[in-house]
Amino acid sequence: MARHLLLLSSAALLLGPLVWMVSLSLKPPGEIFRASFSLLPEQWYAAENYMRALTVAPLPRFLSNGVIVCLTILLCQILICAPIAYALAKLQFRGRDAIFALVLVGLLLPHQVLALPLFVLCWKLGILDSYAALVLPFIVSPFGIFLFRQFFKSTSDDLMHAARLDGYSELGIVFQIMLPLARPAVIAFSILSITSHWNDLFWPLIAIRTEELMPPALGVITFRNEEAGSDYGPLMAGAAIILAPLLIAFLAAQRWFVEGLMLGSTK
Amino acid sequence: MTIVPYRRSVGHNAAISAIGRRRTRDRQTAVMLAGPGILLLFILFILPAIAVFAIAATDWQLGAKSFSFVGLRNFELLWQDADFWHSMINTLAFVSVCVPVTVGLGLIVALLIEAESGFRAFYRAVHFLPFMATMAAAAIAWESLLHPTIGLLNQILRSFGVQDTNWLRDENTVLPVLGAIFVWKNLGYAMLLFLAGLKTIPSDLYDAAEVDGADGPLSRLATVTLPLLGPIAMFALVVVALRAFEVFDIIKVLTQGGPGKASEMLLYTLYVESFEYLRTGYGAAVSVVFLLIVIGLTLLQVFVLDKRVHYQ
Amino acid sequence: MASISLDGIGKSFGRTRVLKRISLDIRDGEFLTLVGPSGCGKSTLLRIIAGLELQDEGSVRIGDRAVDGLPPKARDVAMVFQSYALYPHMTVERNMAVPLVMRRLGALQRMPLVGRLAPGTERMRASIAADVRKVALALGIEPLLARKPGQLSGGQRQRVAVGRAMVRQPAVFLMDEPLSNLDAKLRVSMRAEIKELHAKLGVTFVYVTHDQAEAMTLSDRVDLMIDGELVQIAPPQVLYNDPDHVNVAAFVGSPSINLVQATALSEWLASAVRWAGDAGNLDGVTIGFRPERLSICNEGTAGSIAGRIRLVEHLGADRYVHIDIARTERPLIVRTHPHDGPDLAPGATIALQAEPKDMLVFDAAGRRLRKRPCDATEILIARSSA
Numbered sequence: 021m022a023r024h025l026l027l028l029s030s031a032a033l034l035l036g037p038l039v040w041m042v043s044l045s046l047k048p049p050g051e052i053f054r055a056s057f058s059l060l061p062e063q064w065y066a067a068e069n070y071m072r073a074l075t076v077a078p079l080p081r082f083l084s085n086g087v088i089v090c091l092t093i094l095l096c097q098i099l100i101c102a103p104i105a106y107a108l109a110k111l112q113f114r115g116r117d118a119i120f121a122l123v124l125v126g127l128l129l130p131h132q133v134l135a136l137p138l139f140v141l142c143w144k145l146g147i148l149d150s151y152a153a154l155v156l157p158f159i160v161s162p163f164g165i166f167l168f169r170q171f172f173k174s175t176s177d178d179l180m181h182a183a184r185l186d187g188y189s190e191l192g193i194v195f196q197i198m199l200p201l202a203r204p205a206v207i208a209f210s211i212l213s214i215t216s217h218w219n220d221l222f223w224p225l226i227a228i229r230t231e232e233l234m235p236p237a238l239g240v241i242t243f244r245n246e247e248a249g250s251d252y253g254p255l256m257a258g259a260a261i262i263l264a265p266l267l268i269a270f271l272a273a274q275r276w277f278v279e280g281l282m283l284g285s286t287k
Numbered sequence: 288m289t290i291v292p293y294r295r296s297v298g299h300n301a302a303i304s305a306i307g308r309r310r311t312r313d314r315q316t317a318v319m320l321a322g323p324g325i326l327l328l329f330i331l332f333i334l335p336a337i338a339v340f341a342i343a344a345t346d347w348q349l350g351a352k353s354f355s356f357v358g359l360r361n362f363e364l365l366w367q368d369a370d371f372w373h374s375m376i377n378t379l380a381f382v383s384v385c386v387p388v389t390v391g392l393g394l395i396v397a398l399l400i401e402a403e404s405g406f407r408a409f410y411r412a413v414h415f416l417p418f419m420a421t422m423a424a425a426a427i428a429w430e431s432l433l434h435p436t437i438g439l440l441n442q443i444l445r446s447f448g449v450q451d452t453n454w455l456r457d458e459n460t461v462l463p464v465l466g467a468i469f470v471w472k473n474l475g476y477a478m479l480l481f482l483a484g485l486k487t488i489p490s491d492l493y494d495a496a497e498v499d500g501a502d503g504p505l506s507r508l509a510t511v512t513l514p515l516l517g518p519i520a521m522f523a524l525v526v527v528a529l530r531a532f533e534v535f536d537i538i539k540v541l542t543q544g545g546p547g548k549a550s551e552m553l554l555y556t557l558y559v560e561s562f563e564y565l566r567t568g569y570g571a572a573v574s575v576v577f578l579l580i581v582i583g584l585t586l587l588q589v590f591v592l593d594k595r596v597h598y599q
Numbered sequence: 600m601a602s603i604s605l606d607g608i609g610k611s612f613g614r615t616r617v618l619k620r621i622s623l624d625i626r627d628g629e630f631l632t633l634v635g636p637s638g639c640g641k642s643t644l645l646r647i648i649a650g651l652e653l654q655d656e657g658s659v660r661i662g663d664r665a666v667d668g669l670p671p672k673a674r675d676v677a678m679v680f681q682s683y684a685l686y687p688h689m690t691v692e693r694n695m696a697v698p699l700v701m702r703r704l705g706a707l708q709r710m711p712l713v714g715r716l717a718p719g720t721e722r723m724r725a726s727i728a729a730d731v732r733k734v735a736l737a738l739g740i741e742p743l744l745a746r747k748p749g750q751l752s753g754g755q756r757q758r759v760a761v762g763r764a765m766v767r768q769p770a771v772f773l774m775d776e777p778l779s780n781l782d783a784k785l786r787v788s789m790r791a792e793i794k795e796l797h798a799k800l801g802v803t804f805v806y807v808t809h810d811q812a813e814a815m816t817l818s819d820r821v822d823l824m825i826d827g828e829l830v831q832i833a834p835p836q837v838l839y840n841d842p843d844h845v846n847v848a849a850f851v852g853s854p855s856i857n858l859v860q861a862t863a864l865s866e867w868l869a870s871a872v873r874w875a876g877d878a879g880n881l882d883g884v885t886i887g888f889r890p891e892r893l894s895i896c897n898e899g900t901a902g903s904i905a906g907r908i909r910l911v912e913h914l915g916a917d918r919y920v921h922i923d924i925a926r927t928e929r930p931l932i933v934r935t936h937p938h939d940g941p942d943l944a945p946g947a948t949i950a951l952q953a954e955p956k957d958m959l960v961f962d963a964a965g966r967r968l969r970k971r972p973c974d975a976t977e978i979l980i981a982r983s984s985a
C-alpha cells in the first residue's frame with residue numbers, strides 16, 4: 021500500500037508539468053490568468069488553441085523536418101556504418117586495429133565540442149541553413165560502427181562462408197545477411213539515433229536560421245519567442261504537439277525504446 | 288652468387304601469383320567497405336577534434352580573414368576570467384548536487400517498483416516518460432508551471448500563504464529550479480539502469496540471505512540488494528554526471544544563463560562564446576576544457592567502472 | 600568430372616603452421632574422409648579447397664583447372680557446415696534457392712520489386728522454385744519449405760543444409776563434421792543417407808569427421824591428419840589392420856586398441872615370443888593388441904600373460920573384459936562373445952594369449968615396425984601349433 025502511495029505521488033510529480041501543459045492548452049485566456057486553478061477548463065477552448073498553434077507557426081513543418089532529417093541521418097548511418105563494421109569484424113587487413121582505435125576515439129568525443137569546426141566546415145561547403153547542414157555531421161556514427169561490429173563479430177564465420185559459396189558479394193553479405201541478423205541491434209540503434217536527433221537543440225541552433233527548415237526542438241522555441249508571454253493557450257498546444265510524437269511512440273513500443281536507450285548508456 | 292629459390296613446378300609459380308591477385312582483390316574489397324566510413328570519420332570527428340585544439344591556440348574570430356597564433360593565451364585568459372570560473376563553479380555545483388539526487392531517487396523508485404509485482408510496467412513507463420520528452424518543448428511546459436503569476440507552483444504556494452517567487456529570474460532560485468528540472472528528466476533513466484541491475488541479482492542469493500537470518504525486507508536490502516547494486520550505482524553516477532555536464536537546452540530556453548550569469552554553465556558558455564560573441568579561439572579553449580572533463584569521465588567509466596559492472 | 604589435387608599446400612596462422620605441405624590426390628567420385636584430432640587443420644584444409652581461405656603455398660586443382668585464383672563461388676564446390684550455417688532470417692525454401700538465385704539471376708533481376716519487371720525473371724524464379732522443390736522432395740523436407748530454420752529440429756536443419764548444397768549440382772561436396780550436432784541415433788541413420796547420396800550423385804565428397812565410425816563406414820579412403828601433416832591415407836580396412844603409425848592405430852577402432860609398453864611385457868616377449876634378448880631394444884617400443892585379437896585362457900597356460908579381471912561389461916552381442924596385468928597402468932580390454940571362454944568374474948585370475956602376427960609394434964617415434972628386431976613370428980607359430 022505504502023508502495024503504491026509513494027509511487028503514485030512521485031508519478032504525479034513527474035507527470036505534473038506535462039499535465040499542466042495539456043491543461044493550459046485546453047483553456048481560454050481568461051481562465052489561464054484566473055488566480056484559482058483547476059485541471060479541466062470550464063469552457064473548452066482546445067480546438068481554438070490547437071488551431072491557433074497550427075496556423076501561427078509551421079508546426080507540421082517542424083515535425084516533418086524532424087522526420088526527414090532523422091530518417092536521412094539514420095539511413096546514411098546504417099549505409100555507412102554497416103560495411104565498415106563488417107570489415108572491422110570479419111575481414112583481415114592491415115591497419116584494422118588502428119581504424120578500430122579511431123572509432124573508439126570518435127566514440128569518446130562529445131559532439132558539442134566538434135560543433136565549431138563542423139560549423140566552419142558547413143560554412144565553407146556553403147550548406148549552412150539547409151537540410152544538408154543538419155544531416156552531414158551525423159552521417160557516420162562511431163557508436164553505430166562499434167555496436168554493429170560487436171554484433172557482426174558474434175555471428176559465426178560459417179554463415180559468412182556459406183554466403184560466399186552461395187555467390188553473395190561482400191556488400192551483399194553486409195546488407196542481406198549481416199544486417200538482417202543484427203536486427204535487434206539495428207532497431208535499438210535506430211531508436212537511439214532518432215530520439216537523440218529529434219530532441220537535439222544544440223546543433224540546429226547553430227546550423228539553421230530559416231524557420232521552414234527547423235527541426236522540432238528548435239522550431240518550438242522559435243514559436244515560443246514569437247508568441248512570448250501573451251498567448252499561453254496556443255503556446256502550450258504547440259509544445260504538446262511537438263512532444264506528442266515521441267511520447268506516443270515510446271508508449272507504443274516501450275520495450276524497444278528501453279532497450280535502445282539502455283544500449284546508449286554503455287556508450 | 289645468387290640463391291635460386293626452390294620451386295617445384297611452374298604450377299606453383301602460377302598458384303602463388305593467382306593467390307597474390309586474390310589477396311589484392313580482398314584488400315580492395317576491404318577498402319571499398321571501410322573506406323567511406325573511415326573517410327567520414329576523419330572529416331567529421333578526428334579532424335574537427337584536432338581543429339578545436341588548433342583553433343584554441345589562435346585569436347581567430349569567426350568570419351575574420353586573418354588570425355594569429357597565440358599559444359596558450361586563450362587558456363590564460365580563461366584562467367583569469369571570472370565569468371568562466373563562475374560558469375565552471377555553477378556547473379560543478381549543479382553536477383555535485385543533481386547527480387547524487389537523481390541517482391538516489393532513481394534507486395528508490397526502482398526498489399519500490401521491484402518490491403512487489405503490481406503495476407510494474409505502468410510505474411516504469413510513467414517514471415521514464417519525462418526522459419523521452421523533447422526538452423525544448425518540455426521546458427516551455429515548465430516555464431508555464433514556474434510562471435510568477437499564472438504558474439501552478441506559485442498558485443499552490445499562495446494557497447499556503449507563501450509570497451510569490453519569480454523562480455527563473457531570481458538568482459537564488461534559478462539553479463535549484465534548473466536542478467529540479469534535470470532531476471525530473473533524468474530520474475527515470477537512473478531508475479531504468481537500476482531496474483536492469485536488479486534483474487541480474489540471482490534470486491538464490493535472497494534465499495541464502497534468508498537462511499542466514501536476513502528475512503525482513505530491510506535486512507534483505509542491506510545484505511543483498513544494495514551491495515550488489517554498488518557497481519551499477521557507480522556506473523549510473525558517471526553516466527548521469529555526463530548528462531549533467533552537457534546540460535544546455537533548459538538554460539537556452541528558460542534563462543539564457545541569467546539572471547546576470549547566475550545560471551550560466553559550461554556548455555552554454557561554450558555556445559555563447561563560440562556562436563554568439565563569435566570569440567572563436569576563446570570558445571575553442573572552453574571546448575577543450577569541456578572535452579577534457581567528458582573524456583575524463585568516460586575513461587573513468589570504461590576503465591575503472593566497466594570491470595566492476597561486468598564482473599557480476 | 601572433378602578430381603581434386605592438392606600440391607604442397609601450406610598454411611600458417613601467425614606463427615603456427617597449421618598445414619605443412621600437404622599433397623593429396625582425390626579421384627573423381629571418390630568419398631574421402633579427413634580424420635584427426637581437434638585442431639590438426641582439417642577444417643582449414645577444407646576451407647582452402649573451397650577457396651574460403653587462402654593458402655600460403657602450394658596449389659589446388661579441381662577437375663582440370665587450377666582454382667587458386669578463383670573465388671569460392673566460381674569453384675563449383677558446395678559445402679555443408681557443422682553448424683549448418685542456414686540463413687536464420689530466410690525460409691527453408693529461400694535458403695535452398697539462394698545458390699540458384701545468385702547464379703541464374705542477374706543483379707537487376709535479383710532486386711526486390713524492380714527485379715520482377717525485368718524480362719524473364721518470372722520464368723527464372725519459377726524454374727528455381729521447381730528445382731528447389733525437386734531436391735526437397737528427394738530429401739523428404741518438402742513439407743518444411745515455408746518454415747524458418749529456427750523452427751526445425753537438428754536433423755531437419757541438417758537435411759536443409761545438404762539440400763542447399765545439392766540444388767546447384769556441384770562437382771564437389773565438402774562436408775565439415777555435418778553430423779556432429781546430432782544425437783547418436785540420428786547420426787547413424789543420416790550416415791546411411793549420406794552414403795546413399797554419394798552413391799546416387801556420384802560426385803566427389805570430401806568429408807571431415809571426428810567420428811571414426813563415420814570414417815570407417817562411409818569412405819573409400821580415409822586420410823588421417825595429425826598436426827597439419829598427412830599420416831596415412833588408405834581404405835578403412837587397411838587403416839585398421841595395417842596402420843603406419845601408433846596414432847592411426849589409436850584413432851581407429853572401438854574400443855580402442857590396447858597399447859602396452861614393450862618393457863612391461865619383456866619376460867613374455869622373451870619367453871613366449873622370443874623377442875631378441877637385449878632388453879634395451881624395447882625402450883620406447885609400444886605394442887598394440889586389438890581387443891578382439893586377445894583371447895582369455897586359464898591361468899598357467901603356456902605362452903600366456905597372467906592377469907586379473909577388473910571389470911566385465913556386457914553389451915549384448917559382445918562382452919568387454921578389463922584385465923589388469925603386471926606393470927601396466929591401464930587394464931587391457933578384451934572383446935569376447937558372451938558365452939566364450941571360462942566363467943569370468945571380477946577378481947578372478949586368468950591369462951591372456953595373443954598371436955604374434957596380431958601384434959602391432961611401433962617404435963619410440965610411433966612409427967610402425969613391420970620388421971621386428973627379431974622375427975619371432977615363426978617361432979611362436981611353431982610353438983602354438985605344437
Ligand SMILES: Nc1ncnc2c1ncn2[C@@H]1O[C@H](COP(=O)(O)OP(=O)(O)OP(=O)(O)O)[C@@H](O)[C@H]1O
Nearest residue numbers: 612613617635636637638639640641642643644809
Ligand atoms: N582464422 C584463424 N586464425 C588463427 N588461427 C586459426 C584460424 N583458423 C584456425 N586456426 C587454428 O588452426 C588450427 C587448425 O584449425 P582447424 O579449424 O583447421 O582444426 P580442425 O582440425 O578442423 O579442428 P576441429 O576438429 O576441432 O574442428 C587450430 O589450432 C586453430 O586454432
Ligand SMILES: [Mg+2]
Nearest residue numbers: 641642643775
Ligand atoms: Mg574443424
